[in-house]
Amino acid sequence: MVVPLIGGGLILATGSRPNVREIMTLLTACLLFFCVASIVPLIAAGGRPSITLLEMLPGLNITFTIEPLGMVFACVASFLWIVTTIYAIGYMRGHHEVNQTRFYFYFAVAISSAMGIAFAGNMMTLFIFYEVLTLSTFPLVTHHGTEESKKAGRVYLGILIGTSIGFLLFAIVWTYVLTGTLDFTEGGILGGKAEKPVIAVLLLLYMFGIGKAALMPFHRWLPAAMVAPTPVSALLHAVAVVKAGVFTVIKVIVYLFGIDTLNGTVGAAVLAVVAAVTLLLSAMIAMRKDNLKARLAYSTISQLSYIVLGAAMATGAGVVAAGMHIVMHATAKITLFFCAGAILVASHKTKISQLNGIGRRMPFTMICFLIGSLGIIGLPPAGGALSKWYLMMGAAEADQIIFMFVWMTSSLLSAAYLLPIVHRAFFRAPTKDEEHHSDDHSDDGEGIKEAPIFCLIGLGTAAVLTVVAFFLADDLAQLLAPLAGK
Amino acid sequence: MLANLPALQVVLPLMAAPICLILRRADWAWAFSLIVTWCCFAISILLLLQVQTVGDISYPMGDWAAPWGIEYKVDLLSAFLLVIVSAIGSVVMPYARRSVEAEVPGPRIYLFYTMYLLCLCGLLGIAITGDAFNLFVFLEVSSLSSYVLISMGRYRRSLTAAYRYLIMGTVGATFYIIGVGMMYMMTGTLNMADLAARIPAVADTRTIQVAIAFIIVGLGLKLAIFPLHMWLPNAYTFAPSVVTIFLASTATKIAVYALLRMVFTVFGGAPLFVVAQALMMLAVVAMFVGSLVAIYQSNIKRMLAYSSIAQIGYMVLGISFISAIGLTGGIIHLFNHALVKGALFMAVGCMFLRLESVRLEDMAGIGKRMPVTMACFLIAGLGLIGVPLTAGFISKWYLVLAAFEKDMWYIAALVLASSLLAVIYVWRVVEVAYFKPVPPGANEIAEAPISMLVPLCILTGASVYFGIDATRTVDIAADAANFLMRGMMP
Numbered sequence: 001m002v003v004p005l006i007g008g009g010l011i012l013a014t015g016s017r018p019n020v021r022e023i024m025t026l027l028t029a030c031l032l033f034f035c036v037a038s039i040v041p042l043i044a045a046g047g048r049p050s051i052t053l054l055e056m057l058p059g060l061n062i063t064f065t066i067e068p069l070g071m072v073f074a075c076v077a078s079f080l081w082i083v084t085t086i087y088a089i090g091y092m093r094g095h096h097e098v099n100q101t102r103f104y105f106y107f108a109v110a111i112s113s114a115m116g117i118a119f120a121g122n123m124m125t126l127f128i129f130y131e132v133l134t135l136s137t138f139p140l141v142t143h144h145g146t147e148e149s150k151k152a153g154r155v156y157l158g159i160l161i162g163t164s165i166g167f168l169l170f171a172i173v174w175t176y177v178l179t180g181t182l183d184f185t186e187g188g189i190l191g192g193k194a195e196k197p198v199i200a201v202l203l204l205l206y207m208f209g210i211g212k213a214a215l216m217p218f219h220r221w222l223p224a225a226m227v228a229p230t231p232v233s234a235l236l237h238a239v240a241v242v243k244a245g246v247f248t249v250i251k252v253i254v255y256l257f258g259i260d261t262l263n264g265t266v267g268a269a270v271l272a273v274v275a276a277v278t279l280l281l282s283a284m285i286a287m288r289k290d291n292l293k294a295r296l297a298y299s300t301i302s303q304l305s306y307i308v309l310g311a312a313m314a315t316g317a318g319v320v321a322a323g324m325h326i327v328m329h330a331t332a333k334i335t336l337f338f339c340a341g342a343i344l345v346a347s348h349k350t351k352i353s354q355l356n357g358i359g360r361r362m363p364f365t366m367i368c369f370l371i372g373s374l375g376i377i378g379l380p381p382a383g384g385a386l387s388k389w390y391l392m393m394g395a396a397e398a399d400q401i402i403f404m405f406v407w408m409t410s411s412l413l414s415a416a417y418l419l420p421i422v423h424r425a426f427f428r429a430p431t432k433d434e435e436h437h438s439d440d441h442s443d444d445g446e447g448i449k450e451a452p453i454f455c456l457i458g459l460g461t462a463a464v465l466t467v468v469a470f471f472l473a474d475d476l477a478q479l480l481a482p483l484a485g486k
Numbered sequence: 487m488l489a490n491l492p493a494l495q496v497v498l499p500l501m502a503a504p505i506c507l508i509l510r511r512a513d514w515a516w517a518f519s520l521i522v523t524w525c526c527f528a529i530s531i532l533l534l535l536q537v538q539t540v541g542d543i544s545y546p547m548g549d550w551a552a553p554w555g556i557e558y559k560v561d562l563l564s565a566f567l568l569v570i571v572s573a574i575g576s577v578v579m580p581y582a583r584r585s586v587e588a589e590v591p592g593p594r595i596y597l598f599y600t601m602y603l604l605c606l607c608g609l610l611g612i613a614i615t616g617d618a619f620n621l622f623v624f625l626e627v628s629s630l631s632s633y634v635l636i637s638m639g640r641y642r643r644s645l646t647a648a649y650r651y652l653i654m655g656t657v658g659a660t661f662y663i664i665g666v667g668m669m670y671m672m673t674g675t676l677n678m679a680d681l682a683a684r685i686p687a688v689a690d691t692r693t694i695q696v697a698i699a700f701i702i703v704g705l706g707l708k709l710a711i712f713p714l715h716m717w718l719p720n721a722y723t724f725a726p727s728v729v730t731i732f733l734a735s736t737a738t739k740i741a742v743y744a745l746l747r748m749v750f751t752v753f754g755g756a757p758l759f760v761v762a763q764a765l766m767m768l769a770v771v772a773m774f775v776g777s778l779v780a781i782y783q784s785n786i787k788r789m790l791a792y793s794s795i796a797q798i799g800y801m802v803l804g805i806s807f808i809s810a811i812g813l814t815g816g817i818i819h820l821f822n823h824a825l826v827k828g829a830l831f832m833a834v835g836c837m838f839l840r841l842e843s844v845r846l847e848d849m850a851g852i853g854k855r856m857p858v859t860m861a862c863f864l865i866a867g868l869g870l871i872g873v874p875l876t877a878g879f880i881s882k883w884y885l886v887l888a889a890f891e892k893d894m895w896y897i898a899a900l901v902l903a904s905s906l907l908a909v910i911y912v913w914r915v916v917e918v919a920y921f922k923p924v925p926p927g928a929n930e931i932a933e934a935p936i937s938m939l940v941p942l943c944i945l946t947g948a949s950v951y952f953g954i955d956a957t958r959t960v961d962i963a964a965d966a967a968n969f970l971m972r973g974m975m976p
Contacts (some may be wrong), residue, residue, distance in 0.1 A: 055957050057880065058964070062954075128874040135873070142921070150921045154913070161909055165872070166902050173883070173898065177890040 022089050025104050029082040032111070036078045039066060050121055060182065062128065065121030067184075068479050069254070069323050073247045074118040076330050080239050080462075081111050083334070087458025088231035091341050103143060103229070109136040114240045117247065123172055123182040123256065126248060127164075130212070133244055134160045137236055141228045148227055155224040160211045163218050168209030171202055175256060184255035199257070200267030206252050207271055212245025213308055214301045216278040223297040230341025233293060238300060238333035243326055246307040250322050253311045262314040263398075272312040276406045279305035283413035290351045292340045295417060296333070299376060302410060303329045309403060310391045318394030323480040324473060325387040331469050332375025332384050335462040336418075339369040342455045352421055359425035364456060366425045368463035373418040375466045378411045383469030390477065488532070492545040492558040492614055495529045495568065496624075498522060499607035503600050512587070512595035519599040520579045523606065527576040530568040530610075537565045538962075544616070557677055559616035563817070563966040567613040567743045570824050574735040575606045577828070581941040582728045585835050589726040590638050598638055598726075605631040605732070609740045618666045618752070619676045621744060622659065625708070628740070629655045632733055636725040647720035654707060654717045661704030668697035669752075681752045689756065698757045701748050709741030711765075711802055712772035715795045722791035727835030730787060734794055735828040739820045742801050746817075749805075750970040758808050765806035770900055772799030777907035781914070786834050786844045789911055790827065793870065796904060797823045800885060803901070807888045813967035814960065815884030821959055822869070822877035822952065829866035829945035833859050836934035836942060849915065851924030856933050860919050862946040867912035869949045872905045876953040880960065 050065035088107075092100050113136055116129030134157070142153035176182055178198075179189045190199065211218045225237055236242075253262060262268045279302050286298035306329070310322030342365045343349055343358065359366040375382035388407060395403040469476075502522040509515045537543060543560040550556070560568075582602075590598050608628025615621050633655070637648035670676055672693050673684040688694055707714040718738075722730045749757055776796025783789035797819070804816020836859045837852060838844050853860045869876035882905060889898035933939070952959055 054955055056954060057883065057956050058960055124874075131874050135868070145921055150917060154917075157909070157913065161871075162906055165905055165909075166899075169882075169886070170895075170898060170902055173886045173890055174895070177887065 022085075022104075025085050025108070026082070028108065029078070029085050029111075032115070033075075033078040033082055036071075036074045036115075039071065052121075056124070060124050061122070062125045063121035063183075064116075064119040064125065065184065066119050068481075069247065069250060070118040070120070072323055072327060072476070072480065073243060074115055076243065076327055077111060077114045077118065077240050080235060080330060080334055081107075083458050083461045083465075084231050084235040084239075086461070087234070087338055087341070087455050090452035090454025090456070090458065091229065091231050091345055093452070093454075102139065103232075106136050106139045107232075107235070110140065110236060110240060114244055117244045120184070120251075122184055123175065123252075126251070127168065127172055130168075130244065130248065131161075131164060133241060134164065134212075137232075137241055140232045140236065141225045143229055143232065144227065146227075152224040152227040156221045159218055159221040163209050163211030166209070167205045168211075171205035171209050174202060174205070184251060186255065189255075190257050190261055196265055196267075199261065199265060200270065203253075203257065203262070203265075203267035203271060206256075207249060207274070207308070210245050210248045210252070212241055213249050214242060214245065214278075214304050215274055215308060216281060216301075219278065219282065219301050222301055223294055226291075226293040226297050230293070230337060230344060233297075234334050234337035234341065237297070238337050239330045242300060242304055243330060246304050246311075246322070246326060249308055250311045250319060253314070254319055259314050259316060259319060265314075268312050268314045272309055272400070272403065275305040275309035275312055276403060278302070279309060279406060279410050280413070283410050283417065287413065287417040290353055292343070292350060292352050292355075292421070293337075295352065295421075296336050296340060299336075299414065299417065300329075300333055302414070303333065303376065306388075306391060306407070306410070309406070310394055313394045313398040313400060313403070315394050315398045317390065317397045320477055320480045321387060321390035321394045324390055324476050325384075327476060328375060328383040328387040328466075328469055328473075331462060331465040332372045332382060335368055335372030335459065335466055336376070338455065338459040338462055339365050339372065342452075342459060345452060345455060352424065355421065355424050356428040357425070359422070359427075365459060366422065368459045369425070370422050371463040371466055373414075373422060376418060377414045380470065382466045383473060384466075386470060386473035390473075488536075490545075491529055491533055491536070492543060492560055493547060495526065495533065495572075495614055496558075496607055496611045498526055498529070499603045499610065503603040503607065506596060506600040506603055510596050512592060515596035515599040516579075516583050516586070519582075519603055520576075522603060523572065523576040523579050526606065526610065527569075527572040530565070530572040533560055534565040534569050536560075537562055556620050557616040557679075558614050559679070560614055561966075562962060562969060563743065563746065564613050566817070566821070566962050566966060567740065568610060570739060570821055571606070571609045571613065571736045574732060574824055574828055577941045577944055578728055578732055578832075581731070581832060581835070581938045583937055584935050585727050585839060585938060588839050589640055589728075594638060598635065601631040601634045601638075602728075602732070604628075605635060609736050612740050612744055616678050617676050618669065618678055618681065618748075619663075621747075622663050622666060625659055625662065625744070628737065629659060629708075632729070632737060635729040635733075636721050639724045639726045639729070641724045643720065644724040647717075647724040651717040651721045654714075658704045658707030658714075661700045661707070663704075665697040665700035665704060668693050668700070672697075678747070678752050682754060685753060689753075698753060702745065702757070702761065705741055705745045705748065709738045709745065709802075710795060710798055712768050712775060712795065712799065715772070715776075715798075718795060719788055719791040722794070722831075723785060723788045727831065727838055731828055731831040731835060734790075734831055735824040738794070738798055739801075739824055742798070742805075742816070742820060746805065746970060755808075755971070758805075762806045762808050765802055766897070769799040769803035769806055770897070772796060773803070773900065773904040774907070777904050777911065780911045781907065783911075784846045786837075786846060786849070786915060787831070789846075789915075790830055790834065793908065793911065794823075794827060796908075797827070797870075799904075800881065800901070803897070804881075804885055804888065807892060809888055809891060810964070810967045810971050811884055811891055812888035813970060814964045815881055815888050817963040817966055818884060818956075818959055819881035821963070822881045822949070825877055825945055825949040825952065826866050826869040829862060829942060829949055830870070832938070832942040832945060833863035833866065836938050839934060839938065840931040846915065846918055849918050850922035851919070853916075853920035854924065855931050858939055859934050859942065862942050863919075864912075864916055865946050866949055867916070869953065871908045871912060874953070875950065877949045877956070879953055880956045884960075 053062040055061045113129045113133040117126055120126035138157055141156050142149040214222050226233055282298045282301040286295050289295040307322045307325050310318045375384035378384045378388035392404045392407055506515050537560055545558040547556045605628050608624045611624030612621055633648045633652045637645050672688045675681055710718045773796045776792045780789045780792035801816045801819050804812045841848055869878040872878040872882035885901050886898045
């Protein structure tokens with residue numbers, strides 16, 4: 001957690017020399033991943049290292065405890081930071097973005113707070129870093145500084161802080177009053193401390209309070225945040241911010257409530273319904289969006305609800321599956337966003353209707369897009385297939401067959417909103433106004449070329465990861481098994 | 487000398503003031519006041535340490551024993567307040583040099599520092615005295631000097647603002663002294679501890695009940711609880727920046743302290759049961775009305791003034807819970823708000839120095855031109871909202887906790903909702919400062935001078951530090967709260 005912060009400082013210091021600054025970011029990212037990865041074997045063996053930083057309030061400490069779910073989240077975030085940085089180098093330069101130092105700096109701070117969330121040992125620590133994440137990503141979302149980004153920033157901040165102070169903090173204090181502690185404990189701390197209705201209300205307060213999980217109706221911030229530069233959208237809103245949200249959801253369900261406490265309650269049922277509705281509704285909205293990033297944004301909302309729904313099953317298998325989907329979705333979605341950004345940089349196109357025939361010009365990008373799509377839809381060889389399988393198993397275990405249908409329907413819907421893009425790219429001829437865009441580029445007069453090389457490296461790595469995750473799925477399930485209380 | 491610290495705490499600024507009067511030159515007056523305020527701060531820290539190790543200090547003035555003589559009593563709450571007031575008083579002094587030079591006419595500057603020292607003396611005296619009438623004396627000393635300080639502002643309206651505050655403040659003080667007079671009538675003593683012993687015997691009489699009412703209303707006026715807050719917005723807006731910083735961070739806090747002292751120590755907390763409901767309602771109204779009106783202000787100082795009214799609502803809310811946790815929340819908010827509001831007004835003062843304006847429209851693009859100042863404003867603003875890792879969060883935490891403890895979840899929800907309102911008015915400034923481009927015809931301005939930036943950064947840093955490691959302040963507040971609650975039934 002400290003590593004990215006130091007890195008941030010170094011980035012600020014070398015701001016005037018872009019190449020050195022980029023190297024600093026990369027080094028920091030690699031170092032972070034190395035640190036995080038080195039802890040994995042310890043966790044897999046059952047260790048739970050924990051340190052208490054300081055006592056903030058009498059009785060409440062800022063504590064970090066590492067457990068499997070947090071481990072997974074941290075690995076995902078830190079590894080994808082490396083990939084995103086490579087991509088960002090290509091994107092930011094290719095797109096002639098301004099204020100790049102500020103960008104990399106706040107990126108580092110945001111990743112640092114994501115690490116803080118991943119390793120939080122109690123709800124207070126998590127809440128602190130949750131808020132820090134919101135605040136540190138605000139400058140990233142409003143990077144362009146235009147009227148549009150200002151308005152989007154307002155929606156972003158308004159919804160996220162509104163839900164976190166209004167609902168989440170409320171729920172946290174309530175929990176503290178009920179149980180006298182906020183520590184994350186196996187089996188939960190709320191078991192037997194309150195009546196069923198109270199548990200239900202508390203659960204819903206938490207879920208709506210965790211605005212980053214984008215449950216409807218508090219999902220508007222996600223499409224609004226698309227005004228950000230694509231690397232921001234990619235890492236933060238496909239990986240760090242939203243994953244922090246669903247990660248918190250799972251953590252709260254498993255370690256504050258306890259799976260057994262929630263199993264079969266009204267609260268869990270309501271949550272499941274809300275998640276299912278969000279899932280389907282956002283998928284349907286996605287189908288109607290012409291703006292590529294908007295479509296991907298609604299796709300993210302839908303996929304996040306997969307995770308929430310899996311956790312709402314309140315079964316061991318469901319929770320493990322939810323954790324797995326964090327990884328699968330992260331890799332697949334980041335691939336898709338990278339592609340969107342690459343298309344933007346290379347051809348200045350944002351709308352899907354403009355993408356006819358682009359596959360011929362940017363084959364590598366579109367193939368990666370195809371792989372990412374497979375991951376979202378849930379088809380092999382992408383990892384998404386296996387997490388979806390586990391999710392459905394979780395539903396079966398909970399005797400909630402209806403949700404199996406929900407997931408299957410959503411797969412169809414995802415196909416409906418993603419495959420047409422690929423189809424357009426490869427099988428439709430380019431329209432006449434494609435010629436205009438070739439003049440925008442200073443260095444070529446031949447039309448659209450592939451994205452900058454750094455973008456492609458980032459893209460490709462993400463796509464490869466999506467497939468690799470397929471093969472690692474079983475190991476992942478093993479790692480996450482303690483979540484199920486086995 | 488250590489034994490005489492309580493007396494020195496007040497005597498030092500009191501004697502220093504006339505000396506300042508003699509030092510006609512602005513520079514000398516400033517330097518002298520600087521030394522005096524730092525000494526006061528040192529004394530208050532020593533007193534706090536003494537109280538923490540030894541226990542309550544009781545110091546009869548002139549060796550005339552209570553209850554006939556005036557007794558100074560320093561317990562944990564008083565020591566805490568002494569530290570708050572003298573800390574702000576001393577941090578402001580390095581800042582004051584440039585700020586006062588710019589805002590107060592040159593020949594009057596030595597008068598300014600004279601009044602400043604007197605005001606400091608008055609506020610410290612209120613915190614330290616154990617005699618009800620002595621409290622009135624210091625109350626008037628601090629009030630009269632603050633009227634003069636406010637009137638020294640550059641605006642024409644400074645005079646009328648000071649006058650309005652004078653009228654309302656005198657009404658408040660008069661109510662208070664009427665209350666004290668009635669108590670004297672019934673008990674024959676003015677010493678607080680003695681009063682506390684004698685009042686239960688006569689507590690049911692009409693006289694004492696009226697006395698309680700007068701005292702609460704009188705002090706309520708001083709602490710600007712809604713609806714007795716009318717003097718505050720103008721007074722803060724039109725006073726010189728240094729005065730606003732100092733008063734916003736201290737005067738109302740001391741009034742809260744006086745209220746606590748009278749209600750708990752003298753009356754044993756009994757009146758609270760009667761007025762708690764009313765206070766709670768007024769506090770909630772203050773929280774919302776203050777924040778809502780703040781959102782619509784185009785003058786930043788006025789916006790922060792209305793924000794103060796809302797924050798005072800939080801403090802009173804903490805008191806109205808009649809629980810140890812609620813009191814802890816209220817007391818700790820005295821401290822945290824002093825830091826946060828002090829930092830905010832300092833930042834605005836810096837901007838005023840450079841921009842000659844405190845209107846929101848004139849702040850366009852100031853994030854680029856005065857980055858450090860604006861960053862401090864942002865951080866302190868986050869403290870106002872109550873984001874974790876800032877001092878404001880600590881107070882909010884305790885207030886919400888207290889509400890839950892009393893099963894008043896709707897109050898908890900209201901506290902959080904009003905915090906969200908604070909987001910709106912803080913973010914208005916942030917947006918204008920960072921997102922609006924610098925207007926094309928604007929003059930070149932530099933960052934604020936170092937003498938002003940350093941105190942600003944110190945206060946901002948403190949507001950973050952005490953948000954991260956709050957154990958020290960919370961322990962003091964909790965101990966003070968428990969002590970106050972001792973006599974009360976749960």
